[in-house]
Amino acid sequence: MTWALLINLITLNNRTDYGKIELLYGAKSPADLCFKEELKNWNKYANVYLTVDKGDKHWQEYVGFVPQVLETINPSNEDKVAFVCGPPIMIKIVLDRLRKMGFPDKHIITTLEMKMKCGVGKCGRCNIENRYICIDGPVFTVEELNKLRWIE
Secondary structure: OOOOHHHHHHHHHOHHHHOOOOOEEEEEEEHHHHOOHHHHHHHOOEEEEEEEEOOOOOOOOEEEEHHHHHHHOOOOOOOOEEEEEOOHHHEEEHHHHHHHHOOOOEEEEEEEEHHHHOOOOOOOOOOOOEEHHHHHOEEEEEEHHHHHHOOO
């Protein structure tokens, strides 16, 4: 299950607990977007921003990399939490941009699943100090990661 879908389910089931929800979702091309049918309904519950690296003749949303579109959208950091998942290079750049936008590290949540191998804590490939990404994560706040010897 993707983070976008999980967040969507959590917020739909507990809608009164959340204020304004914004979702920026990017893919390489329109054909690479997942949950195309669900995306049509997400606008009822959130401001949904879609972007692709390269559009086609039918694409009418943003064209550009997620970090660039994030800067264009420029979401307020007030009472917001940012969830970031995707390719490691995109995560790194988005984390940097969110910090420049004033998001505190405790309000930026990301994933480190690329560091996992066995997924059950046996191989030791994913350990950072005394933590195992596959057992203790793979989702962490940037504030938690800063306490570890984690290299962005």
